[in-house]
Amino acid sequence: MENIKSYVLQHKDRFINELIELLKIPSVSADAAYSQDVIKTSEAVKISLEKAGCDFVEICDTPGYPIVYGEKIIDPTLPTVLVYGHYDVQPADPMELWASPPFEPVIKKTDIHPEGAIFARGACDDKGQMYMHVKALEYMIQSNTLPCNVKFMIEGEEEVGSKSLSWFVERNQEKLKNDVILISDTGMISNQQPSITTGLRGLSYVEVEVTGPNRDLHSGLYGGAVANPINVLAKMIASLHDEDNHITIPGFYDNVQELSLEERAEMAKAPFNLENYKKALDLNDVYGEKGYVTNERNAIRPTLDVNGIWGGYTGEGAKTVIASKAFAKISMRLVPNQDWEQITELFTKHFISIAPAGVTVKVKPHHGGQGYVTPTDSIGYKAANMAYTETFGVPAIPVRSGGSIPIVALFEKELKSKTILMGFGLDSDAIHSPNEHFGIFNYLKGIETIPLFYKYFVELSK
């Protein structure tokens, strides 16, 4: 498919500039202060879909942020691909760690990205990867090579739990009817070795509040005589793991599917260098659940991490105070078969039960989602693999990712179709971190590979 190569080469600069314009809008869905920017981004996405060649695009209101829906139906008897992506982004803080402002995109070369990478919040997750699909559509329309129908569903609440998306999907099953769902919101092993994510972890995200005395107290006059909510919270958090780093919540592992030694051996084939891994993160050692290696700990095992903690005096200098309250945001990554709502209940029950006398504890569930595994013998998986093989010169490796895209399980339940996760980002792209970036190579390679998926999916569907 030489035409696509030359088309991408010819329009490269425009493709990059269009993405940069989209990245300039700070669509942080977690922070109400940015709500106008989130809305603005949905409108920009609508316009881009119209320009790309959709013959119907609409901004659909929801209880939360709107969902952009677009479609190009060329023949109802042909298969339909539903493209999902999200236009919202993670909060950018800590701001001070960004080498350049998160919403002022710049292109810089890196060792891994000698052709340059676009640095901005959302560059990879998910504006950049979502926009590859828009540009791929543009090409297929311009070159009259679109082999089937395509629908787009781009949401604005992925980073905060996709609440409105499930609301929307449940109410629009006919409109969203499709034969396969295509998502680029994951990564691949390297620019030389493509991979397809076949497994995702589920998620349960909660916020806890520990209250001791009804007001902040002088630590000299009260220190040692009342429960200090911060010390107590630390004790409670520490008790959630045992000395082998197993999670201690009763019933937590009940539904966990243990992989067979064969499956674990298969996983172990994915190229991985522990020394490089530690070096990239400046770690003297890795850390995790006893009995599992790094690539298992972050993929096939459930985990519990504190994502944020705060309480007491955190300003400059010293304040001798015992805080009235301490808080933490805690998330659990789940594996297929663990039900996130049940896990949230187990956590809540357990966490409240371990609170000592002298404090009161509140647990507020934030959001969650189920894990997912996609079969490698499906038409969708095969088509994706053929596409990667053609553009990268090597077949893709199936990998289980530690990340969560809760809506994948939702799609299977509501829309009865399988999702193919064609990711083009790299672990080193620092998504959710300061200095997030997306390689120019990866961006253009994605635009080049996606039309091939359509081609092979339709061929295999015949």
Place this chain on the structure above:
Amino acid sequence: MENIKSYVLQHKDRFINELIELLKIPSVSADAAYSQDVIKTSEAVKISLEKAGCDFVEICDTPGYPIVYGEKIIDPTLPTVLVYGHYDVQPADPMELWASPPFEPVIKKTDIHPEGAIFARGACDDKGQMYMHVKALEYMIQSNTLPCNVKFMIEGEEEVGSKSLSWFVERNQEKLKNDVILISDTGMISNQQPSITTGLRGLSYVEVEVTGPNRDLHSGLYGGAVANPINVLAKMIASLHDEDNHITIPGFYDNVQELSLEERAEMAKAPFNLENYKKALDLNDVYGEKGYVTNERNAIRPTLDVNGIWGGYTGEGAKTVIASKAFAKISMRLVPNQDWEQITELFTKHFISIAPAGVTVKVKPHHGGQGYVTPTDSIGYKAANMAYTETFGVPAIPVRSGGSIPIVALFEKELKSKTILMGFGLDSDAIHSPNEHFGIFNYLKGIETIPLFYKYFVELSK
């Protein structure tokens, strides 16, 4: 001494208004943003001492905030009282918990203060209690009853460790020469039962930093595979106490003086109602070291409290991140004989030693001070007790306080004189907390009692 009563009554409103003006200046020494206000406060204190009748007042530069020195020497052969106080205040946050702005003083009646109390940061600690001495001097000058020489040393760094004060005292021993040091920076049992603080706890205040990966990471891709600095910090903090709430730092208790059963029995005589104590703090139970009661836990026992903790995402909503760093401010209250610098070393050595592989730990000592015990058979203590007895109608009870005034030990070492802690505040005045206040009764009673201390101290010194 009826004259003082009537003088106070006559000038009551002016005394209150003068203090209110002083309280309007936000002299927060812990936060550089307020540095100009701290300086401004030192100038206001200088003027107040001149007006009160000191015949020499100066603002003494130091490596940090200035120290206001004032004196009234009536006869070098007579005894000299050195009054110490501080014009800086604690940070006011959390601001949202103040019923009225912390630096816009208002007078409100409370159950404990039917005559009204002044609500403002620093009202009791220590602007209000310091200013009682200025007004007591004014009275003694106006009524020609000052029986001896008096020196004032009012500093601006008490809430951040009095670093410059020790620098100043070491260099001005002749200038500060005195027979007794008088401080009102502590509390008393109740408005019906005065007490004199005879023991103070020492302090060691440190800040710890736990670093895991070199950047914030996506908790899905890395969760379970790398040490999470927040989880690790929680584990490390939790391990600092055993199940009996004893501190686990090796050597921590080595120099702790155990009180005799007699001494503990003596302490137990101070009026205390556990139910009221719990009720006042909305606690379902107290919490602390096994084998000691509340009034021992916060007075004669060393303690370790986290005063602040922070790390990861603490904003609105959810962010699935593994933070690169987590921080905590930790302070230890020490008892007489524990050396704060040695304890700081023990803590640092231990805390670094318990860090698991996969993180690096830094410990930064903030400041500290030694504990102190003052003898009840000294002239100063007797004079103070006689003064209280005359104005309150009942003798004062000697109590050990859990708080720290590190400079008291410094004074004994450098100036070779004993300190008398004549406190007029109440535990319920919420010092270091939102809605700090100081009773009008207590403020005026202090002004009324202090001149009697001078009278009896000189008489007993003859």
